[in-house]
Amino acid sequence: MKEIQTVWPVGVKKTKPRACVLSVLEHAESPLSAMDIYSRIEKDTSTVWLSTIYRILELFVEKGVVVKTTVMNNEMAIYELNHYQHKHYAVCVSCRKIVAMNNCPMEKFVPKLADNGFHVLGHKVEMYGYCKECDPNP
């Protein structure tokens, strides 16, 4: 496994389980669930308990190095390194593959809300459909 090194979050004790989780996330090609991370650790390094992974992810999210999301009407949460860029995803309804979206529909959009005093802080956009491999009518 290649050695990529992200900046270690400040004020966070450097332990083996934490390094494992961060390493897995550094090598991930798309967001991973806690269970995904668990599986990917076992292979080459020491085993880390699932509850510990949850605790580590919570810490990393709090420190801002990791972003937590969910896609497709609540299932498992997924986690990825925080690249400090505004992002959205498309999800394949068949194989659940996650595909990045490189633009955002909210840029030039003013929402009309029923509560006209609503103070918008952010948004979430998600596309769903078939990825190239799963499309029944391409």
Add this chain to the structure above:
Amino acid sequence: MKEIQTVWPVGVKKTKPRACVLSVLEHAESPLSAMDIYSRIEKDTSTVWLSTIYRILELFVEKGVVVKTTVMNNEMAIYELNHYQHKHYAVCVSCRKIVAMNNCPMEKFVPKLADNGFHVLGHKVEMYGYCKECDPNP
């Protein structure tokens, strides 16, 4: 409680628990969770078990009379009558109130997806922020 009467879904046996659930949804001002529905039934009519409510909701969704959604990174699912109109919501991060959005940013938008063969079927848009009552800096 006023008598509103939606069309009863075709081929669905008319039972008391089902009528209760539908009635609660007819009188709801915004989407409700299964537990919300459970609470609102107890008051005036007979009690319906929570697992039964889940079964009824699943049936109604299947029959197309009810729409199931989730808001704000997975929690409880929420349900509302299907009014056959394209909708999105804003959610208050403080009180969790749900506010309808009356326009859609995806209308004139072409997503740029990493998988260029992705076949888009639909989308989900969600705003979050403070409702009028909860806004700390109005």
Add this chain to the structure above:
DNA sequence: TATGTAAATGCACATGATTCGCATTTGCAT
């Protein structure tokens, strides 16, 4: 209108993701 039958419900218990508690271990300041 009485009755038979498949389907719906009450109720208890299973599930699966996530969290919590506590004894043991570990990283790091001294």
Add this chain to the structure above:
DNA sequence: ATGCAAATGCGAATCATGTGCATTTACATA
């Protein structure tokens, strides 16, 4: 090297949701 607060291993709890099965109910038919 040593001590101590903080992190982890491990089990057991939680919480929304789903399942299994005996009993009850809606509705078709006589």
